[in-house]
Amino acid sequence: MKINSRRLFLKKAGIGVAAISFRKALFIPTDKFRIPAPNGVFFTTGCKMAEVTPTSAIFWTRLCAQAKPNPVRHQRQEKVFRHPIDFDEMMPVAQMDGGVAGREGEVRVTLKSTHQTIRSDWQKALTESDFTVKIPIDKVRPATRYEVLWEAKAAGSGPLTTIQSAFTTPSLDLVEKPIQLVTSTCQYFWSHDDAKRGFKTYDSMARLNPDFFVQTGDYVYYDKPGPLAKTLEKARHKWHAMDAWPALRDFYQKVPVYMLKDDHDLLDDDADPDSPAYGELSFEDGLNVWRENVPLADKPYRTFRWGKDLQIWLAEGREYRTPNKTADNPGKTIWGEEQKKWFQQTVEASDATFKILFSPTPIVGPDREKKTDNHANAAFQTEGDWLRGYLAAQKNMYVVNGDRHWQYVSVDAETGLMEFGSGPVSDFHAQGWPEDDVRPEHRFLRVKGGFLGVKISRKDGSPTAVFTHYDVDGHPTHEEKRVAV
Known part of the structure; x- marks a missing residue:
């Protein structure tokens, strides 16, 4: 395909x-x-x-x-991710929970x-x-x-x-108009926190009446049970079950979306183009299923303008990367040379007041030392150093990332680049970082689920961006206000 x-x-x-x-x-x-x-x-x-x-x-x-998805019949384990209990991975897909x-x-x-x-x-x-x-x-x-x-x-x-x-x-480039966007990441079917609606976060985001939504990847999890998506049929089932939750269906009837992909909705953990098949599912199969389910016109990296004060960039982090296990060197890349060239050209051509890069993975972090698949890791140190330096040199440019299962705001010690991690969609999916491990880079840390909202507006002629983290019920947990320079 x-x-x-x-x-x-x-x-x-x-x-x-x-x-x-x-x-x-x-x-x-x-x-x-x-x-x-x-x-x-x-x-x-x-x-x-x-x-x-x-x-x-x-x-x-x-x-x-x-007319309705198959009922959710299985009970769940009382631990992170809420895996289903006694799920028969070999049952016909047509009978699986959430199937359509x-x-x-x-x-x-x-x-x-x-x-x-x-x-x-x-x-x-x-x-x-x-x-x-x-x-x-x-x-x-x-x-x-x-x-x-x-x-x-x-x-x-x-x-x-x-x-x-x-x-x-969206408005044309010269029009000054307030904008409210929302963004989230990391949602596993069995981590749902509302038995009828699916995920509280979607209903909470909808109450903000956002202009648009950016989903930063890991929309589904092929490599988590219920079922493990080791065939094309089971991979497709994961999307059917997720999209059939009422909270998601209602949300997408009201809010336009831009979507990114990451490893779990492509193949399995830390996937790259050299990854072996996950069961019968190949890397190319994963790409094809993603393209079936994601509205996309051309390249997976792209940029969109929303009036005078905002332009967003959506980065692609899986299709062009060097294998993760390759030793770091000047040629090792997550983005690939074509995407890097495009990114620099479009950023330098933009006169938007605020610029936001949406990345499926962290660029600032901090991240766990054992991880090897993102720009905050030593495995991609060379390209990460270049990217942080380049982004920090742009006026009023910020990073919003997916992938991490905790909410945070961090500032790179070397460059001053600020990054916002939205956190996972539900509290059941939150894990991976000790709550008391607050590093010097952190301005905010919360190991829970929810989402990030960004409001762009002008007051007395001064453009302002307000980044607000919310919990799953829509209550603000942290706010950063940035006035354009």
Whole structure:
């Protein structure tokens, strides 16, 4: 499976303009989907609005054969990660907790704003792509709110199933406008903290009414039981079960997303391109499953502008890296030379007030000495030193990272670069760093779950960024206010 170019996406989409009448109610509760006939389809694993720019967006969904996911039947261990008890790894995937069967069919989206209506052609959801569909739209307008009607039908003919969502496009580069974003990382199906909804963090993030969400990787965990994803079918199941949680489905109906990947949602712990297969699952298989489930137009590294005061960069940390066990040297890399060159060119071309790099792994840390797969480790010391120095030399530039199972704010002693770790989605997933091990680099340390919010605004003409850590219930736990220089 290859990453399709945006041009190919648009050619296939056959986008046109038409009128449509929307229901008065914008959102349909996720437990009350309209149930079609037995040969119908469902949006059980939700829908995502992604890669949003002032003029474009990509719409993703997967067509399902059942209205609700399989019930969660297994009890969990009372320890970190909450692994399931007596889970039969050899049971049919169709019977596994959280499972959602797919079905072939067709999908289209219709976007409506005050002055515009855009409707895509019907796009096929096929077995070979795990019934997923990606629909790119490139005719949206900046700073505009769109209501989105999703329609689906089974292959051939049949009753329509519908669901609605909404999003607002970014402003153009010169526009001063407040922005609220949220970001999180590290979520394992069995670490859920709400038996009905899935993860409290998603409902807490939604209450902030964010403009967008950045998911920094480890969206699923192939190498944790319930099941261990050692086959393509089980890897796909991990995504179905995660996306079917009501908290996630509701959140993505309201908030556009940008997604990164890390080791656990690609293959297994610390994966690199030379890693051996995980059971029957190869590195390339992992890439293909990720591309099925993540709306992406082109390269996995990219940058997005949100008005005058914010530009974000999303780094790719797995596809181009030198094997972790290679001795550190000037050529050893996590990003690869092409990505590094692109990054420097786009950063230096940007006139955004605040610049934020979202990295799937730490750049400042501190991290555990035994780890060998990120820029905060001695294993990538040379590139890490270069990257920290380069980032610190940019005005008003900060790092937000995923991967670590604790919340923190740290400042590099050598360069002054500031990094924010969002922490894992749930308290059940928090571990890996002693709470009392507060290093000189730390401005904040909390070994619990939650998320990070970033608010960009102006007061009396002064641009300000406020970085706030929240617990899973949405209560602030720490705040850093940075005024632009």
